[in-house]
Amino acid sequence: MISPTEKDPAVPAIGVIGAGMVSHAYLGTISRSSEVRLKAVSSKTMVSAAEKAQRYGGLAMTTEAILADPEISLVVNLAPPEVHHQIGRAVLSAGKHLYTEKPFATALSDAHDLIALAERMGLKIGCAPDTFLGPGHQAARKALDAGVVGRVVGGSATMASAGMEHWHPNPASFYGRGGGPLLDIGPYAVTQLVNLLGPVARVTAIGSAPRAQRTITSPARAGETLQVEVRTTVNGVLLFDNGANVALTLSWDVPRHRRPPIELYGETGTLACPDPNAFGGEVLLGRWQGDWTSIAGDAAGQESVAPSTIVSAIRAIQAGLHPATGEPIGPMSPPLLGDRRGLGLIELARAVRQQREPRASGRLAAHVLEVLLALQACAEHGGDRAIASRVVRPDPLSEPMP
Numbered sequence: 001m002i003s004p005t006e007k008d009p010a011v012p013a014i015g016v017i018g019a020g021m022v023s024h025a026y027l028g029t030i031s032r033s034s035e036v037r038l039k040a041v042s043s044k045t046m047v048s049a050a051e052k053a054q055r056y057g058g059l060a061m062t063t064e065a066i067l068a069d070p071e072i073s074l075v076v077n078l079a080p081p082e083v084h085h086q087i088g089r090a091v092l093s094a095g096k097h098l099y100t101e102k103p104f105a106t107a108l109s110d111a112h113d114l115i116a117l118a119e120r121m122g123l124k125i126g127c128a129p130d131t132f133l134g135p136g137h138q139a140a141r142k143a144l145d146a147g148v149v150g151r152v153v154g155g156s157a158t159m160a161s162a163g164m165e166h167w168h169p170n171p172a173s174f175y176g177r178g179g180g181p182l183l184d185i186g187p188y189a190v191t192q193l194v195n196l197l198g199p200v201a202r203v204t205a206i207g208s209a210p211r212a213q214r215t216i217t218s219p220a221r222a223g224e225t226l227q228v229e230v231r232t233t234v235n236g237v238l239l240f241d242n243g244a245n246v247a248l249t250l251s252w253d254v255p256r257h258r259r260p261p262i263e264l265y266g267e268t269g270t271l272a273c274p275d276p277n278a279f280g281g282e283v284l285l286g287r288w289q290g291d292w293t294s295i296a297g298d299a300a301g302q303e304s305v306a307p308s309t310i311v312s313a314i315r316a317i318q319a320g321l322h323p324a325t326g327e328p329i330g331p332m333s334p335p336l337l338g339d340r341r342g343l344g345l346i347e348l349a350r351a352v353r354q355q356r357e358p359r360a361s362g363r364l365a366a367h368v369l370e371v372l373l374a375l376q377a378c379a380e381h382g383g384d385r386a387i388a389s390r391v392v393r394p395d396p397l398s399e400p401m402p
Contacts, residue, residue, distance in 0.1 A: 012349050013039040015066035015096075016058075017087055018078030019048035021169070022101065022341065024317055024329065026076060027056040029342030031331035033402065036074070036349050040066050055320065056331050063087070067094040074352070076345060077101060081178050085110035092117045092125075097352055099126040099345045102187040104365035106178040108373055111366040118362065124352055125362030129188045130344025132195040132394070133359060133401050134279025139296030140262075140271060141396050144196055148285055148295070149266025152197060155246040157189045158259040159277065163232070163252035169220040172227075180230030181250040182379070185277065186372045187365075192262065192276040193238065193246060194364065199390045200371045202239040207231030207379025210253055236375045241390070248375075279340045343401045359394035367391040 014036050016023060023041070030038045040061035043049035050060040066072055067090060075091045077084060077100040085105045091098045092114065104127045105111040118125050131137065144152070159181070164171040173179055194200065209232050216224045233251040240246065249259070262273040269288075274281020274297065283296040313323035322333050344360035351358035367389045374385035 008034075009037075012036050012073050012352070013069075013071045014345070015039055015061070015069065015072040015075045016041045016052075016078060017043075017063050017066065017075060017091075018080075018101075019043035019052045020078065021317070023048075023052055023078050025341035026078065026345070027052055027058075028329075028331075028333060029340060029345070031056050033342075033346050035346050035402075039072050040069065042066055051320070055329055063090075067091065067096070073097060074099065074345070074349060076342075080173060081106055081183065085114065088114050088125075089117060092121055092123055095121060095123070097124045097126075097348065098362075099348050100128070100365075102128040102365070103183045103372070104362065104369050106183070108366070108370055111362070111369050115362050115366060124348060124358055125365075126344050126348035126351075126358045126360050127362055127365035128341070128344060128360065129191050129276070130341065130347070130360045131188060131276055131279050132192045133343045133347060133397065134274075134281075134340060135400055136274035136279065136281035136283065136297045137192055137195065137276070138397050138400070140273040140283045141196055143271060143283060143285070143295055144264065145396065148269065149264065149271050150268035152242070152244045152264045152266045154265040155193075155197075155244060155263055156248075156259070157193060157246060157262045157276075158249045158257070159185045159189050159261065160249060160251040160254035160257055160259070162255050163214065165214050165216040165218060165226065167218050169218055171216060171218065171221075175214065175226055175228045175230060175232070177229050180234075180376075181232060181252050182230070182234055182372050182376050186234075186250050186375070187368055188276040189248060189250070189262070190238075190368045190371050191364065192273070193240075193248075194368060194391065195394055196262075196264065196273070197240045197242055197244050197246070198393050199241050199367060200238050200387050201241045202384060202386050203236055203371060203374045203378060204384035205234050205236030205248075205375040205378040207234040207376075209233075231376075231379045234375060234379045236378065238371065279343070340401075346401065359397075361394070363391050364394060 038058035040059045041049045041053045042063045053060040074097040164174040213225045233253045236248045238246045261275040264271045270286040272284035284292045285295045286292050316323040348358040
C-alpha cells in the first residue's frame, strides 16, 4: 500500500463529490493506489466530507471549491442518481474529467448530453460499474475470446435478493422513480454481458411489484414503511448483435435462490461466470458430459456476503471501524468486504495519460442505460424495443488491475 504522504505530487489529484456509504470503497481504492491521489471530498452538509477527509488524508471542500481548484483534474461523482447529470455537467464545464457512479443518468438524453459536452471540451468520462475489470470477469472474457464454448447462442443472468430495506441504512430512494433493481443492480449484469458478448440489439420484459409498501428492517430505520413506485421484479430477454439470446432476471422479491449469476450457452459447452457485483470469482466450464471444470479463479473470490454480515459491517463502518479488524478506518486499511470499487477511476486516469478511450467509458454506460430504460419501458407498457446505440466491447486487460 502507498501512504498518502508518499505519493508523487505529479499524479492526478482527485476530488470526490458525495461522502455516503460507497465513498469508503472509492476513498480506500484511491488511497491504496500510486496512480491517483486524493485532494478533496465534498458532501451536502460537509459533515460527512470532513469525517472522510480526516480518515483518508484529503481536505473537506465544497463542491464549488473542488470545481474551481486548478490542481484537481478528475472528479468522482458519488451523489444520488437524480443529480448525476447536473453534477456531471458542472464537472465537465469546469474542465475536469468525470468518473460517475451508476447509473450514468436517469434519462438517455442526459447521458448523450454529457458525452457531447465531454467531446466538445476534450475531456473523458468513466462510469461504474467497473467490476468487469476484476480478475474473475477478465478470466471469463479471455476464455470466451479463446473459443472454449464456441459461438454463444444463449445465456441467463440473475441478480435477486429480498431487497434493500433489509440492510441499507437509507433504502427509500431505491424504490422511487429512477431506482428499482433495473437501474440499481441492472448495470452490473448488463455491463458484464456487453463486455462478454458485445452490444444489445433488442429487448423485451415483463415487470411486477408485489407490494405497494415495504417495511424497513435495517437497524437505522427499522419499522418504518416506504412506498414502492417501481417494478421490483423484472424478467427480460436481451438479443445481442452476435445472435445470443439471454434471459435476465432482476428482483428484490426473492428471499433466497440457487440460480447462477451468469451462464453463457455455446455450441460446444457452457461457461459459468462470476457474480457481476463482485470483482473476483470462479469461472466454470461445462461440457456435454462430466462434471463442471474450474478453468480460472477461485470460489472464495466471489466476495459474496450474507445480509446479516452486511448489516454488522455497515454498523462498524458508520462507527468508523473496519468490519474485519475492528481498527479505525484509514488510508492504509485493507479493502472493505473485498471491495475494489474505484478500479475504473484508476483505469480512467490511465486512459487520460495514454490519450485513449477508457474501458469503463461513458459510451459503454450510455449503451447499458439505453438497454435498461428499454427494459423498463417494456416492463411498464409491454412490447419489445430496438436498441439504437452500438458500442465496441471494452479491450480486455493485458495485465490485472492493481
